[in-house]
Amino acid sequence: MNLDPDITREDLQVFLDEADEQLQLLDENIVAIEGQENSSEGIQEIFRAAHTLKGSSAMLGYQEMTDLGHAMETLLDKVRKGTLAPTTVVVDALLASLDLLRELKDALVNEPDEPIDVTEVVAALNSAGEDSADAVSVSQPETLDLDxxxxxxxxxxxxxxxxxxxxxxxxxxxxxxxxxxxxxxxxxxxxxxxxxxxxxxxxxxxxxxxxxxxxxxxxxxxxxxxxxxxxxxxxxxxxxxxxxxxxxxxxxxxxxxxxxxxxxxxxVARSKQGERTPTIRVDVERLDTLMNVIGEMVIDRGQLSQIGRELEANYKDEPLIQDLAKTTAHIVKVVTELQDRVMQVRMLPIGTVFGGFPRMLRDLAHGLEKKVDFIVDGQDTEIDKTVIERVRDPITHLLRNSLDHGLEKPAERIAAGKSETGSLSLSAYQEQGHIVVAVQDDGRGINPEALRASAVEKGLITKESAAAMSDDEARELIFVAGNSTAEKTTDVSGRGVGMDIVRSNIEAIGGIVNIESQVGVGTTIKLRLPLTLATVQSLLVSSDGDVLAVPLIYVLETRRIPSKEIHLINHHEVFNLRGQVLPLLRLRSALGRSPQKHDASDSDSSDYAVVLQTGETRIGLVVDAVIEPQEIVVKPLGSYIGDVKGITGASIMGDGRVCLILDVASMISAARQQGAFIAANAANRASQDEQHAELQISESQLAA
Amino acid sequence: MSNEAGTAEQQLVVFDLSGEAYGISIESVREIIRLQEITQVPRTPEFVEGVINLRGKVIPVVDLRKRFGLQERDRDSDNRIVNVDIGGHEIGMVVDAVTEVLRISSGSVEPPSNVITTADSGYLRGIAKLDNRLIILLDLEQVLSTDEQAEIGEVALAA
Known part of the structure; x- marks a missing residue:
């Protein structure tokens, strides 16, 4: 390519940034206009993007891109004016141009050996626009009138x-x-x-x-x-x-x-921005630094309010202390507001990730010969940029999975009494301080039997433990590496890698994956995500004098459990929580410390259990005391200590001490491997049978 | 940090550990702080004492007595945490006491092989001979080596 020699690196960078934005706009809107005669807003959006790309590439002297942009613009103008319907042919041509635009953009950075040829796509664009009457090209006003x-x-x-x-x-x-x-x-x-x-x-x-x-x-x-x-x-x-x-x-x-x-x-240079809110681009690193500084302040805020409380308690009548308390309370408020504001700056609508999905699913559905209605909802839900970056792949995977394995082919759907076109929805919403992203399909559902059989066949679990599993738990087998029930492996999915990676990626950012599925009806997979990675809403608990933080996202409830109500099944401690057998895990042993001698005679003593849930699994974490919920700032343990099983990081508390943050997900999966749940499940099932039996007895008694 | 420079001088931070004087190059020392509450981290090598809060940063702390297999003893007000920078990592080392900062000429340093040949001599950079005493110069990279830490960590996990 022959670029204008006067172009500086900065010019090029500005161009590339802008091009990314315009390409994103194209990506979001092209698929949406297919078959939609009246989607004037979407067409306008695409037209503007193509127009802008054409203009800025012309500034650069990038002839190939200018030609392509011009051809797109000409075609779109006809659609815009209503002389051409947005048929599949038109959309295909536009999508092909979008791909080529990407290539052209990348070529600016990578300098490929072969020049990129745009003539074919330009011809496709031109022929797609031919069935309309007269081609109208955008012309600039020739004469000048003042408003x-x-x-x-x-x-x-x-x-x-x-x-x-x-x-x-x-x-x-x-x-x-x-x-x-x-x-x-x-x-x-x-x-x-x-x-x-x-x-x-x-x-x-x-x-x-x-x-x-x-x-x-x-x-x-x-x-x-x-x-x-x-x-x-x-x-x-x-x-x-x-x-x-x-x-x-x-x-x-x-x-x-x-x-x-x-x-x-x-x-002259900035009149175009008139109707928009003025914005500036900021290096993400600067925001990260800012967030770190505020993290320090949040820690000090905790310390300050603690010191303030103590002083107030000890020197109640000292006027200076009262002044200090007032100032402290204000600073605490201001820091909280500052923290919220900076968090807001880092928030992006989750729709920035969703943009590419319609296109991906359209292409995929074509390849799989399936029909799908893709519904997106809640794109405006805001979430921290760092979280966004890390959910793109998992969501992509879930959507592909749903389309490939969940949704049936049209014939199969009709046979099952469903509409020919499957429905796949992606929605995001805020719930109790977390963001939920749900992928829902009305396909064939996840069959727990098939998962059990597949896991046993692959030697991942024993027949006995498979039989002991509840259906909900069996569905969780989909997350076990190497377990896939797809009858044939496609290039889309089905190789048994994937769902385990989805789960580990989501858990790595402190989220939870939850599956609800009914055979023949459909599947809903929910990702419950933290709003931000910088802080974690946590419950502080203590064990052996140490304070540890349990992320609140996992906490269902806390309760006191008297020692005498702890029972043993297969050497595993369990507790009867409202008729359900809840396996218990002592925090002390979860941390690899030697178990305290359990004094059976001391039957009046009691512990506290924090009831935790990941997916379908519940567990009671036994601690010495529950302190209080608190927002904590996450600090890494550092590479010297490295990864520690059961711990995700550290935080600094109000009194300046370091507390460790528990890795609930890995703790629970470790407990699962030790068989803590099999016993509980067996017990649960037995008690259900018992109730069933009792019921039958009473029925027969009635009959007698 | 080569010793071959003949008359070149170097500055040492000298600390006490079980009655012996140890020296480390002053360039690697960030600061020396009093003992503070250390939060234990489970499943780490025994000599890793835990982590502390150093002005908002979480810093790992190593007990040098345990590291060198010396007998443990009760902590007192002389104990210090020497905060060092090893290849960009900040690490705290608990020592019995920090005694002085010394300027020595490189000529007074002898390589370790002449003096001691034990399994632990990998930690040693040499021995500084002063008028009437010896100071053991430590190679911090070796003392706090993460390779070895990984090995020890594996042993601890396997146990």
């Missing part, structure tokens, strides 16, 4: 001094000039050193977007004579001709077909 505000601004300008006069400037550029917009920008800037520009055609925003052609008209007010204005203009490189004629304010018509934007002062 009302510009006219009054010009009147005011002229009224200030008799020396001032208004002129109309018509200029053309050298045909070889590939930098029309830049030259016009230079020309306008240079005019403004001696006067004021009141309007241009093409408009200032067109010039800024780089879509200006080789002709320019401008209304200019100054004290300069025609000759010096002309020489100012022709001093700009590539300006070929320049005509200056006097401009009569009265000649302004109020029936301007395409009103010209008023231009004044130095606003």
């Amino acid at each position: 009302d505000s510009a006219t009054s601004a010009l009147r005011d300008f002229l009224a200030e001094s008799d020396d001032r006069r208004a002129v109309r400037i018509s200029a053309t550029l050298n045909e070889q000039c590939t930098w029309a917009s830049v030259r016009w920008f230079q020309a306008i800037s240079s005019l403004e050193t001696v006067g004021q520009v009141f309007g241009t055609a093409p408009s200032a925003s067109a010039i800024e977007e780089g879509t200006a052609g080789h002709n320019l008209e401008a209304v200019f007010g100054s004290t300069s004579d025609d000759g010096s204005i002309e020489s100012l203009m022709t001093a700009v490189e590539d300006v070929l001709t320049c005509d200056v004629t006097s401009f009569d304010v009265a000649e302004v018509s109020d029936s301007a077909s395409e009103p010209v934007e008023a231009v004044s002062g130095r606003q």
Whole structure:
């Protein structure tokens, strides 16, 4: 490719950033317009994106991209004007162009050996647009009219001094000039050193977007004579001709077909942003640093309020202490607000991840010969950027899985009495301080029998433990590495790697994966995610004098359990929680410490159990005491200590001590491996049978 | 940190461990703090004492007595945590006491092989001979080596 030699690295970077945004917009909207005659907003969005890409690539002198953008724009313009329906052919051509645009963009960075050929796709775009009547191409307004505000601004300008006069400037550029917009920008800037520009055609925003052609008209007010204005203009490189004629304010018509934007002062470069909230780009690293600093403050906040409380308790009547308490309370409030604000800055709508999915599913459904209605909901739900980055792959995987294994082919669906087109929905919403992302399909569901059989066959579990599992627990087998029930492996999914990775990825960021499924009806998989990775809502508990933090996302309830109500099944401690057998895990032994001698005679003593849940598994974590819920700042243990089983990190408490954060997910899976649940499940089932038996007895007694 | 430089001088932080004087290069020392409450971390090698809060950072702390297989003893007000920087990692070392900062000429350092040949001599960079005493110079990289830590960690897990 032959780029303009004047392009700097910075220019290129700005172009690449912008191109990413525009490509994302295209990605989000192209699939949505298929078959939608009235989706004018979506088409407008695509049109604008293609237009912007065409313009900025022209600035760069990137001919291939400009050609492609132009062809897309021409096609889209017909769709926009309603002369062409957004058929599959049109959408296919647009999607092909989107792919090619990506390649072209990447080529700027990677410099591939072979130049990228756009002629084929351009031809496809052109032929897709051919069945419409006359091709209309976007043209710039040739003549210049001032709108009302510009006219009054010009009147005011002229009224200030008799020396001032208004002129109309018509200029053309050298045909070889590939930098029309830049030259016009230079020309306008240079005019403004001696006067004021009141309007241009093409408009200032067109010039800024780089879509200006080789002709320019401008209304200019100054004290300069025609000759010096002309020489100012022709001093700009590539300006070929320049005509200056006097401009009569009265000649302004109020029936301007395409009103010209008023231009004044130095606003030429940014008038386009007018209707949007002004934004700035910030390096993510800076935000991270800011968040770290605030993390320190949050720790100090805890310490400050603790010290304040103690002082207040000890020196109640000291006026200075009261002042201090007031100030402390205020600082605590301010730090909390600061923390919230900075968290907000890092929040992005989760829809930024969802954008690529419709396209992916459309292509996939074509390949699998399935019909699917993809419904997206809750794109505006906001979540921390770092969380977003880490849920893209898991969500992608879940969607592919649902389409590949969940949804049936049309014939199979009809046979099962369902509608031919399957439904697959992706939704996000906030719930109790967490974000839930749900992937729901109305497909065939997950068969627990098949999972049991497959796991036994692959030697992952024994027949006995498979039989002892509840159906809900058997469904959890889908998360075991190497276990897949897909009858054949496709390139989409079914190799048994995947769901285990989904779960480990989600758990790594402190989230939970939950499956609900009914055979023949469908499956819902819910990802419960933290709002941010910087802090964790936790419950502080103590064990042997140490304080540990349990992430609240796992906590169902806490309760006191008297020692005498702890029973043993198969050497595993269990507790009867409202008729359900709850396996117990002592925090002490979960941390690999030697178990305290259990004094059976001390039957009046009691412990506390924190009831935890991941997926379908519940467990009671036995601790010495439950302290209080607290928002804690996560600190890594550092590479020297490395990964510690059962611990995800550390945090600093209000009193300055370090507390460890429990890795609940890995703790529970370790307990599972030790067979803590099999016993409990067997017991649960036995008690159900018993109840059943009792019921039968009473029924038979009644009958007797 | 080469000793071959002849008359070049180096500064040492000298600390006491079970009656012996140990020296480490002052460049690797970030700060020396009083003993504070250390939070134990489960499933770590025995000589890893735990973690502390150092102005908002979580820093691992190693007990040098345990590291060198010396007998444990009760802590007192002389105990210090020497916070060192090893390859970008901050690590605290619990020592009996920090005694002084010394300037020695490299000429007074002898390589360890001449003096001791035990299994632990890998930790030693040399022995500094002063007028009437010896200071054991430690190679911190070796003392706190994570490779060995990994090995010890595996042993601990297997046990």
